[in-house]
Structure formats: C-alpha cells, structure tokens
Amino acid sequence: MAISTGNRGVVYTGPGKVEVHSIAFPELSLGKRQCQHGVILKVLTTNICGSDQHMVRGRTTAPSGLVLGHEITGEIIECGRDVEFLKVGDIVSVPFNIACGRCRNCKEGRTGICLNVNPARPGAAYGYVDMGGWVGGQAEYVMVPYADFNLLKFPDSDQARDKIRDLTLLSDIFPTGFHGCVTAGVGPGSTVYIAGAGPVGLAAAVSAQLLGAACVIVGDMIPERLAQAKSFGCETIDLRQDAELPALLEQILGVPEVDAAVDCVGFEAHCHGSCHHEEKPAAVLNSMMDITRAGGQIGIPGLYVTEDPGAVDEASKQGSLSMRFGLGWAKSHSFHTGQCPVMKYHRQLMQAILFEKVQIAKAVNVQVISLDEAPKGYADFDGGAAKKFVIDPHAEFAA
Known part of the structure; x- marks a missing residue:
C-alpha cells in the first residue's frame, strides 16, 4: 500500500x-x-x-x-x-x-x-x-x-x-454510555434517569435499554435533544421547568425516585428551572443523590476536571465542587467516576x-x-x- x-x-x-x-x-x-x-x-x-x-x-x-x-x-x-x-x-x-x-x-x-x-x-x-x-x-x-x-x-x-x-x-461514546449504566447498576427491570441528552447521554439511554431497563428517562434543556431521546422510546423531562425533579419523576413512574442514575453532563452543569441559564457545576451530582433510591448506584461518565479557568467561582476553578455528600452517605449511594475503560x-x-x-x-x-x-x-x-x-x-x- x-x-x-x-x-x-x-x-x-x-x-x-x-x-x-x-x-x-x-x-x-x-x-x-x-x-x-x-x-x-x-x-x-x-x-x-x-x-x-x-x-x-x-x-x-x-x-x-x-x-x-x-x-x-x-x-x-x-x-x-x-x-x-x-x-x-x-x-x-x-x-x-x-x-x-x-x-x-x-x-x-x-x-x-x-x-x-x-x-x-x-x-x-x-x-x-x-x-x-x-x-x-x-x-x-x-x-x-x-x-x-x-x-x-x-x-x-x-x-x-x-x-x-x-x-x-x-x-x-457507546462504551462510555454503557459503562455509565453498568456502574449505575442498570439491569433488567431497572428504572433509570440519564442526565443530559447529548451524544453520551443518548448512548447511555440506548445502553440502558440494551441492559434491560424497564423505563429510561432522559433530562435536558434542549428540546431537539429531548426529541431525539424520545425517538427511540425514552421518557423525557425538560429541565427548564420550575418543578422539582423528584416530582417530575413521580409523574412518570408513580414514585419520586429511580433505581439508577447516570450523569452524562459533567462540570459545565447548569441549574434546573427558571435559573437554567446559570452555571452550577455540582447541580447534576446533587440532583442525582436526591432522586436515586437508598442503596442505589450513580454512574458518572460526565467529565470533571482538576482545573477550569472559566469556572464560576475560585473553588470550582480547582475542581472543588459544593456537593451535598452527606445525603449520598445517608442513602448509602455508590458513586463511580473516571474514564471508561x-x-x-x-x-x-x-x-x-x-x-x-x-x-x-x-x-x-x-x-x-x-x-x-x-x-x-x-x-x-x-x-x-x-x-x-x-x-x-x-x-x-x-x-
């Protein structure tokens, strides 16, 4: 050649x-x-x-x-x-x-x-x-x-x-989305929340279906991306709404929590609701602890960095985020981070x-x-x- x-x-x-x-x-x-x-x-x-x-x-x-x-x-x-x-x-x-x-x-x-x-x-x-x-x-x-x-x-x-x-x-992105679901404990009959309907989030949603999830719910703030998730059978939540995420989940599932949650957003996360234009780096991590059942697992394939020159505050510029970690501890959550192997x-x-x-x-x-x-x-x-x-x-x- x-x-x-x-x-x-x-x-x-x-x-x-x-x-x-x-x-x-x-x-x-x-x-x-x-x-x-x-x-x-x-x-x-x-x-x-x-x-x-x-x-x-x-x-x-x-x-x-x-x-x-x-x-x-x-x-x-x-x-x-x-x-x-x-x-x-x-x-x-x-x-x-x-x-x-x-x-x-x-x-x-x-x-x-x-x-x-x-x-x-x-x-x-x-x-x-x-x-x-x-x-x-x-x-x-x-x-x-x-x-x-x-x-x-x-x-x-x-x-x-x-x-x-x-x-x-x-x-x-396909292995990364799949890894996020595996580390979140997704399996047959699971209810799953995927934060983010970008390509990794969509790949995670497909992966959850491949792993046998009963219901896959995808949250995002961009209507076109939510429509893409809906096109292959996902439930969707528009996070620009002011309602709390547990209440929005309850409208779909009958309960305000899921078995497994996957963060496909990472460090450029934004607030939910009317403040959705404001960046809040730990917003997704905190919402995951709020909506994952006690004893559940949280997969975090979304990227978090050690240095972010454009962060909203000095702590976040060093990768130091304001997480409500006590809630995760109290609910015996498992967190899995890092690059997908x-x-x-x-x-x-x-x-x-x-x-x-x-x-x-x-x-x-x-x-x-x-x-x-x-x-x-x-x-x-x-x-x-x-x-x-x-x-x-x-x-x-x-x-």
Missing part, C-alpha cells in the same frame, strides 16, 4: 476557535520515545466529542496548537516491527484510552488509568490536554501505540465499511452492532461531515445540535 507523506488535522487555536491545518505525517515515535509497537492509520472516521468541546470553549488549560480528536476508526497502512497480530489493510477501532498493556492497572482491566503512557498522571488519550502529549486523530493519518493490545480489529473489512456510522462510536466493552458492543441488536448511530443521530467542515461542526455542536458529528477525512462515506 502506498503511504502518503501529507497530513491535515483539526487544530485548537484558542478559545472558541478550531482550524484545519497541515500537520506532520505521523511517525512511530513520540518525541524521543520509540513506538515500534505502534501502527500508522489512515483515518476512516473520527468524531467530535463533547470532551473536545470543553477544550474549545476555553474551559481547560489546553494549549493553542493542539491537534484534537480521540475518537478514531482507521485502516492500518504501516506496522512497527514489534506488531505481531495485526497487518496492513486491517480496519480497526481505537479506544480513546491509550494503554500499555503491561502495568498493574492495565493487567486489572483498568485501561483508563494506565500508569506508563502519561508522565503527568495515570491515564492518557489522543489529542487531549494533560493526557500525555499524544497527537489527536481528527486528521487524515494518526499513529496508535501498543497496537496489539489496544486495537479492536473488525472481522470483515467490507462489513465494517458498510456499518461505519455505528462502528465509529465504539471508540468512545473502553476495552472492557468494545468487543461485546461491536457484536451487538454487527448482529443488529442495537442502532446506535440512529439513536445519537450521526451526521457525516468532511474534514474541512469540522469547524462548522464544532460550532453547531456547541449550539446544542441534536447530532453526533462524524468526520470523514478522505470523503469515503459521505451520504
């Missing part, structure tokens, strides 16, 4: 700004670190994520010039000499977590907090602030390290291309897609766009579009 030497990528250039720039063609290295265990991918699809949006809004310490993108599906065009079980031409899903496969946490299946791939802290990801300096994949080509361990090879390349709109979601789930979810047990692309309303349309995709997503924007860098999958 001929290997290109040109490359373009989506680059963060300052708060509110992303641009498509020429960037270096990837090599099997990161600085002085050799990555002969890695591969170079021709990127087939790469998705815009709400986590990217936090950086683009200027709500993190991301530096200008960062190449964005951690949701990647691609075709291998070059293998390092230490890659044994993959070959040129394979189509693969890339977990957004970068994991070495060798450290204690990786061996325990906790690949979201690998100890060897980020000198600053446990855990790494492509194209993300403080996550190890790995170049992002919203580009034409990208390097992926520890390929044998990390990559999920699709069993049939033609089938993978046919189902790419669904399979592209295995790199992050994608590899724990992606093969099973791939099977659910390939055997047509789930229509995840339809649920999150995938829209395929070109690389040059990425800046507009970011702007539309920031405006609350009820869509999951999937970038097609080589114009292979446009509708």
Whole structure:
C-alpha cells in the first residue's frame, strides 16, 4: 500500500476557535520515545466529542496548537516491527484510552488509568490536554501505540465499511454510555434517569435499554435533544421547568425516585428551572443523590476536571465542587467516576452492532461531515445540535 507523506488535522487555536491545518505525517515515535509497537492509520472516521468541546470553549488549560480528536476508526497502512497480530489493510477501532498493556492497572482491566503512557498522571488519550502529549486523530493519518493490545480489529473489512456510522462510536461514546449504566447498576427491570441528552447521554439511554431497563428517562434543556431521546422510546423531562425533579419523576413512574442514575453532563452543569441559564457545576451530582433510591448506584461518565479557568467561582476553578455528600452517605449511594475503560466493552458492543441488536448511530443521530467542515461542526455542536458529528477525512462515506 502506498503511504502518503501529507497530513491535515483539526487544530485548537484558542478559545472558541478550531482550524484545519497541515500537520506532520505521523511517525512511530513520540518525541524521543520509540513506538515500534505502534501502527500508522489512515483515518476512516473520527468524531467530535463533547470532551473536545470543553477544550474549545476555553474551559481547560489546553494549549493553542493542539491537534484534537480521540475518537478514531482507521485502516492500518504501516506496522512497527514489534506488531505481531495485526497487518496492513486491517480496519480497526481505537479506544480513546491509550494503554500499555503491561502495568498493574492495565493487567486489572483498568485501561483508563494506565500508569506508563502519561508522565503527568495515570491515564492518557489522543489529542487531549494533560493526557500525555499524544497527537489527536481528527486528521487524515494518526499513529496508535501498543497496537496489539489496544486495537479492536473488525472481522470483515467490507462489513465494517458498510456499518461505519455505528462502528465509529465504539471508540468512545457507546462504551462510555454503557459503562455509565453498568456502574449505575442498570439491569433488567431497572428504572433509570440519564442526565443530559447529548451524544453520551443518548448512548447511555440506548445502553440502558440494551441492559434491560424497564423505563429510561432522559433530562435536558434542549428540546431537539429531548426529541431525539424520545425517538427511540425514552421518557423525557425538560429541565427548564420550575418543578422539582423528584416530582417530575413521580409523574412518570408513580414514585419520586429511580433505581439508577447516570450523569452524562459533567462540570459545565447548569441549574434546573427558571435559573437554567446559570452555571452550577455540582447541580447534576446533587440532583442525582436526591432522586436515586437508598442503596442505589450513580454512574458518572460526565467529565470533571482538576482545573477550569472559566469556572464560576475560585473553588470550582480547582475542581472543588459544593456537593451535598452527606445525603449520598445517608442513602448509602455508590458513586463511580473516571474514564471508561473502553476495552472492557468494545468487543461485546461491536457484536451487538454487527448482529443488529442495537442502532446506535440512529439513536445519537450521526451526521457525516468532511474534514474541512469540522469547524462548522464544532460550532453547531456547541449550539446544542441534536447530532453526533462524524468526520470523514478522505470523503469515503459521505451520504
């Protein structure tokens, strides 16, 4: 296979700004670190994520010039000499977590907090602030390290291309939504509340259905996103209403509580009701404790950060939030936070897609766009579009 030497990528250039720039063609290295265990991918699809949006809004310490993108599906065009079980031409899903496969946490299946791939802290990801300096994949080509361990090879390349709109979601949001539900204890017959109807929230809602939930309720403040949740059988709550959340749940369930709750909003949360324009970082966390039954579990796949330059108060700028933790303690709640360990789930979810047990692309309303349309995709997503924007860098999958 001929290997290109040109490359373009989506680059963060300052708060509110992303641009498509020429960037270096990837090599099997990161600085002085050799990555002969890695591969170079021709990127087939790469998705815009709400986590990217936090950086683009200027709500993190991301530096200008960062190449964005951690949701990647691609075709291998070059293998390092230490890659044994993959070959040129394979189509693969890339977990957004970068994991070495060798450290204690990786061996325990906790690949979201690998100890060897980020000198600053446990855990790494492509194209993300403080996550190890790995170049992002919203580009034409990208390097992926520890390929044998990390990559999920699709069993049939033609089938993978046919189902790419669904399979592209295995790199992050489908496993992340599923993880949120699993850690919230969702199972057959559960009643579930999902906070947030963005792509992760919608993926969590589908996951709750896949896990056998009896009733899935999604709360948000954007009518178009609530309509999207309703389109595949969810109950919905418009959080701009002044009524208290337990009372709104009681109208649906007959009781003011749920078995399981999943926070798919994170640190840019807003107040409910008439003050919904006001940011209140712990609003969702506190409401989750209010509406989850005693002994219930709360999954928190929504992102919370250690530094937020744009926060509403000094404490929140350091990730210190005003939680009513005593209520959670009194109700014996379990809380589960952190990055989803994608590899724990992606093969099973791939099977659910390939055997047509789930229509995840339809649920999150995938829209395929070109690389040059990425800046507009970011702007539309920031405006609350009820869509999951999937970038097609080589114009292979446009509708």
